[in-house]
Structure formats: structure tokens, C-alpha cells
Amino acid sequence: MSIYEKSKKTKYILSLLGKKRSAQTTITSRDEEEVELEQDEDEDLISDLQYELLSEMTTKELNLEQELFSQTIEAQRSTEQEIKTYFDKCLKDGAVPHLDRSKHANFLRFSLGQLPPAFKMLDHSQPWLYYWSTNCLALLGEEVSEDIKRKLISKLFTMMSSDGGIGGGPGQIGHVAAAYSGVLAFANIGTEEDWAKIDRKAMYQWLMALKNEDGSFCMHIGGESDTRAVYCVLTIASTLNILTEELIEGTAEWIGRCQTYEGGIGASPFDEAHGGYTYCAMAGLLILGRDTFLKHINLEKLIHWIAERQLPLEGGFSGRTNKLVDGCYSFWIGGLIPMFDVLLPEGQTTEVTSRAALMNYLLCACQDERMGGLRDKPGKMPDYYHTQYGLLGVIISQSKFSINEETLKKYSEVTPLDAFPYAFESTDIDSSISQFDEVDRVGKVNPIFPVAEGVINKFKDYWLKKDGQL
Amino acid sequence: MDQFDYSDITPLPLVEPNNPVTTILYSDEYKNIFGHLAALLAAKEYSERAYALTNAAIEQNAAHYTVWQYRFKIVVALGKDLEKELDWLEEIALDNVKNYQIWNYRQLLIKKLELKSMKRELPLLETMLDEDSKNYHVWGYRKWVVSYCGDYSNELAFVNKLIKADVYNNSAWSHRYFAVVNLSQISDFDFDSEVQYVKENINLAPNNYSSWNYLIGIHEYFKKDLTDLEDFVNTHTEDMLDTEVEGVISKPGLELLVKILTLKGEKEKAAKGLDLLASKYDTIRVNYWNYQKSLLSKA
Ligand SMILES: [Zn+2]
Numbered sequence: 001m002s003i004y005e006k007s008k009k010t011k012y013i014l015s016l017l018g019k020k021r022s023a024q025t026t027i028t029s030r031d032e033e034e035v036e037l038e039q040d041e042d043e044d045l046i047s048d049l050q051y052e053l054l055s056e057m058t059t060k061e062l063n064l065e066q067e068l069f070s071q072t073i074e075a076q077r078s079t080e081q082e083i084k085t086y087f088d089k090c091l092k093d094g095a096v097p098h099l100d101r102s103k104h105a106n107f108l109r110f111s112l113g114q115l116p117p118a119f120k121m122l123d124h125s126q127p128w129l130y131y132w133s134t135n136c137l138a139l140l141g142e143e144v145s146e147d148i149k150r151k152l153i154s155k156l157f158t159m160m161s162s163d164g165g166i167g168g169g170p171g172q173i174g175h176v177a178a179a180y181s182g183v184l185a186f187a188n189i190g191t192e193e194d195w196a197k198i199d200r201k202a203m204y205q206w207l208m209a210l211k212n213e214d215g216s217f218c219m220h221i222g223g224e225s226d227t228r229a230v231y232c233v234l235t236i237a238s239t240l241n242i243l244t245e246e247l248i249e250g251t252a253e254w255i256g257r258c259q260t261y262e263g264g265i266g267a268s269p270f271d272e273a274h275g276g277y278t279y280c281a282m283a284g285l286l287i288l289g290r291d292t293f294l295k296h297i298n299l300e301k302l303i304h305w306i307a308e309r310q311l312p313l314e315g316g317f318s319g320r321t322n323k324l325v326d327g328c329y330s331f332w333i334g335g336l337i338p339m340f341d342v343l344l345p346e347g348q349t350t351e352v353t354s355r356a357a358l359m360n361y362l363l364c365a366c367q368d369e370r371m372g373g374l375r376d377k378p379g380k381m382p383d384y385y386h387t388q389y390g391l392l393g394v395i396i397s398q399s400k401f402s403i404n405e406e407t408l409k410k411y412s413e414v415t416p417l418d419a420f421p422y423a424f425e426s427t428d429i430d431s432s433i434s435q436f437d438e439v440d441r442v443g444k445v446n447p448i449f450p451v452a453e454g455v456i457n458k459f460k461d462y463w464l465k466k467d468g469q470l
Numbered sequence: 471m472d473q474f475d476y477s478d479i480t481p482l483p484l485v486e487p488n489n490p491v492t493t494i495l496y497s498d499e500y501k502n503i504f505g506h507l508a509a510l511l512a513a514k515e516y517s518e519r520a521y522a523l524t525n526a527a528i529e530q531n532a533a534h535y536t537v538w539q540y541r542f543k544i545v546v547a548l549g550k551d552l553e554k555e556l557d558w559l560e561e562i563a564l565d566n567v568k569n570y571q572i573w574n575y576r577q578l579l580i581k582k583l584e585l586k587s588m589k590r591e592l593p594l595l596e597t598m599l600d601e602d603s604k605n606y607h608v609w610g611y612r613k614w615v616v617s618y619c620g621d622y623s624n625e626l627a628f629v630n631k632l633i634k635a636d637v638y639n640n641s642a643w644s645h646r647y648f649a650v651v652n653l654s655q656i657s658d659f660d661f662d663s664e665v666q667y668v669k670e671n672i673n674l675a676p677n678n679y680s681s682w683n684y685l686i687g688i689h690e691y692f693k694k695d696l697t698d699l700e701d702f703v704n705t706h707t708e709d710m711l712d713t714e715v716e717g718v719i720s721k722p723g724l725e726l727l728v729k730i731l732t733l734k735g736e737k738e739k740a741a742k743g744l745d746l747l748a749s750k751y752d753t754i755r756v757n758y759w760n761y762q763k764s765l766l767s768k769a
Contacts, residue, residue: 056753060753060754063677063721064638064675064677064678065674065675065676065677065678068637068674068675070635070636070637070638070639071603071635071636071639072636072638072639073638111492112491112492113490113491113492113493114490114493114494114495115492115493115494115495116495117494117495117496117497117500119494119495120494120496120497120500120530120531121531121533122494123484123494123496123500123504123531123534124531124533124534124535124536126492126494129492130492133492148491151489151490151491152491152492154486154489155485155486155489155491155492158486162512167536168534168535168536169484170482170483170484170485170508171482171484171508171511171512171536172508172534172535172536173535173536173539175535219535220535220539221539222539222542222574222578223535223539223574224570224573224574224577260647260687261647261683261684261686261687261688261690261691262644262683262687266644267610268610270644270647270648270651271606271609271610271613271644272606272609272640272641272644272645273644274606304758307755307758308679308755310754310755312752312753312754315754320604320640320641321640321679321680321683322638322639322640322678322679322680323604323640348761348765351757352755352757352758352761353754353755353757353758354754354755354756354757357754
């Protein structure tokens with residue numbers, strides 16, 4: 001029996017014992033020593049399995065023809081070796097490290113202050129920083145003071161561009177990725193008063209100006225067009241309640257043309273299938289609903305490509321065939337997996353990858369031990385981008401998604417074009433399936449608009465009410 | 471910034487005054503360049519001094535999309551020599567391999583010039599892909615410029631070379647698909663010799679998903695029967711479904727064999743293949759293979 005099957009069995013055994021994974025559920029009527037003992041046993045059972053999975057993983061180098069020396073093989077082998085040393089260390093210590101919440105929170109808080117000159121490389125993407133830091137801190141259950149929130153919102157307003165969009169900083173032209181992260185930051189930390197000041201009419205005109213004849217969109221006036229731009233535009237338009245038939249005409253068809261012979265989706269038609277663009281395309285289509293998605297995407301091919309992204313030794317995902325593992329794909333790829341829960345017909349729901357193996361990668365190999373934050377892979381510096389998408393990968397590994405049909409019905413009546421993403425509901429999965437410790441559980445997210453569950457519905461509802469639709 | 475006089479310009483602040491939250495401590499030089507640039511942009515000034523400033527700005531931060539957009543407007547307004555601009559851009563490209571503003575800017579220039587020739591693009595793209603053979607943006611640009619010029623004649627020889635250097639280079643295989651699909655629409659296309667080429671490459675590296683995915687991909691595109699591949703696949707899977715095979719087998723080959731058996735209605739054998747994948751050759755995807763098995767029984 002493989003370790004993946006065993007984890008299911010453990011869950012069963014635990015349920016027979018009437019135990020839950022979390023330590024705090026133990027009843028306190030017995031004396032403390034006994035309680036402690038029981039917690040220990042409980043934990044040992046899990047870590048044995050984790051141990052076994054981890055040691056199994058360390059033997060699973062990718063099957064590549066070793067005699068055919070090439071760049072791909074060289075890079076793959078050295079990455080495997082490096083990650084193996086991290087796993088071996090965990091095996092030696094007898095434990096998978098916990099999510100180091102306080103270190104990650106410190107790392108994130110650092111971004112709220114003054115940043116050294118080298119951060120000029122983010123000069124043109126400043127709203128991303130606001131979104132990542134406030135989003136991750138919220139998901140970790142960390143407070144951000146009102147004062148900081150006010151100041152961030154005030155800064156966001158200085159980035160409103162004269163073209164109607166949101167730019168990467170003051171005086172910059174509008175950019176849909178800056179606007180995407182800006183809007184999500186508004187949703188996260190803004191008040192209704194702030195929201196009322198957003199010029200949606202100008203925003204809509206800007207989005208329409210970015211539209212190409214073939215249904216795709218440009219990143220900025222004169223900028224490149226790709227599936228990322230489409231997802232950003234659909235997110236901005238939907239969450240601000242300015243999505244119209246006119247805006248999305250031909251868009252779903254265009255996304256469909258970006259699916260490749262491999263099953264994944266590229267930046268534009270004929271481009272190589274790529275994790276980041278696949279997320280954008282898939283989430284973008286799901287904003288337009290389940291039927292639209294299924295009409296334009298070959299689902300079985302997509303599922304196969306996604307399943308194939310998980311690397312057997314590393315446990316994390318690669319973004320393309322024969323490319324290396326990278327922590328950010330824990331969300332770009334990992335975030336797609338639970339979506340199949342809501343796309344496949346009832347009874348066919350499936351977990352196409354191993355959540356437990358992904359958790360091992362993120363916890364053992366992606367946490368920066370020194371300054372906190374998460375990284376692409378060992379040997380790389382942590383950054384805010386990989387911290388956010390690694391953390392989201394952790395959450396995805398801990399959640400199962402479904403569509404609340406009643407919520408869907410409610411939204412379909414008032415906003416029929418884009419009701420679907422607002423009906424997502426997430427439930428905690430049993431920690432024994434992902435083999436994580438309950439203390440490492442992080443908050444819940446909406447998988448289409450990656451902010452804490454509920455945030456985006458509140459934002460959308462605000463506009464629906466304002467527009468007299470609700 | 472010494473070349474021109476900017477003394478009449480009041481640089482715009484890059485940060486909101488008295489708001490220290492999430493604030494980049496720009497160097498004075500950076501503040502100076504970008505502050506002036508923002509002021510000139512806001513005044514819609516398209517001048518030599520603005521042009522010179524974009525040089526300095528790109529040197530500081532080549533990913534600053536606003537600068538590129540501004541520069542293009544200046545170049546057009548001043549009627550600059552666009553060929554020279556392409557020369558300059560080549561140097562920048564070689565210094566900023568991962569940057570993608572460059573490729574969008576190059577598109578704008580080529581379109582403006584209506585330059586329908588690959589001649590000057592080929593050596594640049596070759597050098598760039600030599601540096602980083604899976605660079606997504608460079609490959610994307612290559613596809614764009616090939617389509618724009620309608621010249622697919624160099625592509626197969628080029629990807630052959632890259633595949634020879636690294637048979638696992640999936641970007642090269644993807645580009646091959648793009649080239650083959652388009653070539654087949656403008657000239658006779660020899661499907662059989664293409665299949666032969668892929669088979670030879672699979673024989674070199676039987677566990678390479680890039681080549682197997684491509685093989686299936688062209689079969690689907692050209693509406694050919696996958697079952698034609700049964701004998702070839704069998705050479706990579708031996709008779710593993712009948713006997714216990716030890717050692718390395720081709721996992722993608724086994725997957726294709728399952729597909730072929732399913733198409734032929736040999737469900738039992740297909741199920742056996744899926745069991746082998748789930749329990750032996752690809753245990754991390756046990757759930758996926760079990761899911762495939764559930765589809766098989768419903769089919
Ligand atoms: Zn990454």
C-alpha cells in the first residue's frame with residue numbers, strides 16, 4: 001500500500017478512535033499528564049506517516065535518461081539533490097517544521113515600513129506590495145493597524161492614473177496588474193467611504209480602451225496582450241461590478257484558443273502551456289461561469305497536464321513540462337486543483353495530486369529559516385511574491401471547495417454574467433489527509449480572487465447595492 | 471542628466487509626502503531621473519531631453535513599463551531613426567535577459583517600421599535563446615515576429631538544433647508545434663516523416679514528456695489515429711501488462727498505451743496499466759490514476 005493510501009487509512013483509524021487531529025479537542029476532565037500523553041501519541045501517529053512519505057519522496061528522482069546529458073537534466077538533478085538535503089534533515093530531526101508564523105509575519109511587516117533602495121525594482125508594481133503584505137497578514141490572522149491601512153489606501157489613491165486605470169506608482173500609466181492588485185487591496189483594507197471614491201466610469205472606459213478585436217486585452221495602453229491581462233481585467237470588472245456583455249465579447253473564445261496540445265494554457269495562442277497563465281485563464285473563465293468554462297476548455301486534457309506538474313521527489317509543482325519546481329506554482333497550479341471539485345460532475349470529484357507531498361515541499365524546503373518568508377526553492381531568497389503564493393498553496397492544501405447553490409442562485413439573479421466566483425465555499429479538510437499539524441492551519445480564501453473568504457463578497461455586495469441590483 | 475538642461479522642470483515626488491508606510495527609499499539619482507520623467511510625461515513633452523532621460527531611466531529600472539511607453543511616443547513624435555532604435559534595443563536586451571518590456575517595445579517598433587523581414591531578428595533571437603533556451607518571452611516574441619512576417623521557413627531547422635542540444639526543451643517542442651501547424655497550411659506537410667523524427671527522439675529519451683506530448687498533439691491536430699502508434703509504444707513498454715517487468719520503463723509510453731487500449735475497447739488491459747501507474751510507476755498520482763480507472767468503468 002502506498003503512503004498516499006495510508007493517509008486515508010489513518011484518517012479512518014482516527015475516526016474509529018473518535019479522535020480529531022487537533023490537540024485542543026481533548027476533554028479536560030482527565031488529569032493533565034494523561035491529556036498530554038494522548039496528544040503526543042496522536043502527533044506521533046501523524047508524524048510517522050509524514051516521516052514515511054518524506055522518506056519515500058526522497059527516493060523518487062524524476063525518470064530522465066541520465067546518459068543524455070543536457071541542461072534540463074543537470075538543473076533537475078541538482079535541484080533534486082538540494083531539496084533532498086532539506087528532506088533528509090527533517091528525517092534526521094524526526095519532524096517536519098511548522099509554519100513559522102511569527103517569522104513570516106515579521107518578514108511581511110517589514111514591507112510595511114521603509115524599504116531599501118534595491119526595492120526600486122518594485123517601483124512599477126507598488127500596489128502588489130500592499131496587496132501581498134495585507135493579504136498574507138490577514139490570512140495568518142495578524143492585525144494590521146488602522147493607521148497603516150489608512151496610509152496605504154491614501155497611497156493607492158495617488159496611483160490612480162489619468163487614463164482611468166491604476167498605475168504601479170504615482171505618475172505612472174494604468175496597468176491591469178497594478179489595478180488588479182490595487183482593487184484587491186481596496187477590498188482587503190478599504191472602507192465603504194474609500195470605495196465610493198473609486199472612479200468606476202473612468203475605469204470602465206480604460207478597460208474598454210485596452211480591449212483588442214480578438215477578445216483579448218492589453219496590460220496597458222500599447223502594452224502586451226496575454227491571458228494574464230484577461231484575468232486581471234475580468235477580476236477588476238467583476239469585483240467593481242462593471243462587467244458588461246460588451247466588455248467580454250469574444251473573450252472566452254480567445255482564452256479557449258490559448259489551450260495547448262499539452263492541455264495547459266499559454267500566454268496567447270500557440271504559446272507554451274504555463275502554470276501562471278493557466279491559472280489566469282482558468283480563473284478568468286470561471287468568473288464567467290461553469291458552463292462558459294466547459295464550453296471552451298478540454299477539461300480532461302487540462303486535468304492531466306495539471307496532475308503531471310507535481311514532481312515526485314520535490315512534492316511541489318513545476319510551471320511547465322521539464323521545468324523545475326517553484327513554490328509559487330503551489331498556488332498557480334495548486335489553486336486549480338480544488339476547482340475541479342466544482343467542475344467535474346457529481347461523484348467524479350477527485351484529488352488529482354498529493355496535498356501531503358505539496359505540504360512537505362512548502363514546509364521543509366520553502367520557508368526561509370533566517371529572516372522568514374517563503375521562497376521559490378532552496379538557494380533562492382524569500383520574497384513577497386513567493387510568500388503570498390506559497391502561503392496560498394498551504395491554504396489550498398488544507399481546503400476543499402464547493403459551490404453553494406443557494407448563493408449561486410442569489411447572485412445569478414442579480415449579476416448573471418459573473419455570479420459564479422461569489423458562490424465558492426471552502427471547508428477545512430481533515431489535517432490527516434494533508435498530514436499537517438492543526439497548528440499550521442491558515443485562513444480560508446476565495447480561489448478565484450485570492451483574498452480571505454468573504455472579503456470579495458462584501459466588496460461586490462457593496463457595488464450591487466449601490467447600483468440598485470441588491 | 472548632464473547633457474540637457476532640466477532646470478525649468480520641477481520633479482514630481484515619487485512618494486506621497488509624510489506617508490512613510492511601504493515606502494521605497496529611492497537613491498537620489500533614481501528620484502531625480504524618475505521625478506523629472508514623471509513631470510515631463512505629465513506635460514506631454516516629446517523632446518530630445520525627454521528621450522535622453524528615458525535612457526537613464528531604463529538603465530535604472532528596465533521593467534518600468536511607463537518609461538517604455540513614453541519612449542515610444544517620443545520616438546514617433548520626433549521621427550527618430552527606428553532602425554537605430556532597434557540597434558540600441560538589442561544591447562539592452564542582451565543585458566536584461568528576463569525583461570519583457572523589451573519585447574513589447576520591439577513589437578511596437580517593428581510594426582511601426584512595417585518590417586516584414588526576419589533578417590535582423592534571427593541572430594538576436596538565436597543569441598537570446600542560447601543564453602536561456604526556455605525564455606518564455608523570447609519564444610513568445612519569436613512566434614509573434616514569425617507570424618507577422620509570415621515567414622516560417624527558418625523555424626524547423628532552428629528547433630531541430632535546440633532539440634538536439636536538449637531533447638527535454640519543452641519550449642522548443644511547443645515552438646515546433648506552432649511551426650508545423652502553420653507550415654502545413656501553406657505547403658505540403660509530410661506527416662509520416664514528422665512522426666519518424668519524433669519517434670527517433672523518443673527512442674533517445676523514452677521518459678521525456680515533451681516529445682510524447684508532441685507526438686499525441688500532432689496526431690490529434692492532423693486527425694490521425696492514435697492506435698497507429700501501438701507497435702511503437704509497445705517497444706517502450708515491453709509486454710509489461712502480461713509479465714512483471716523490472717527496471718525502468720517509459721511512463722509516458724505506458725500512459726499512451728492505456729489510451730490506445732481504451733480506444734480499442736480493451737478495458738481490462740487498460741485497467742491493468744492504470745493499476746501499474748497507480749501502484750508502481752507513478753505513485754504520487756495514485757488519485758489521478760484511480761480517477762482515470764473510474765472513468766474507464768463508466769465508458
Ligand atoms: Zn516562482
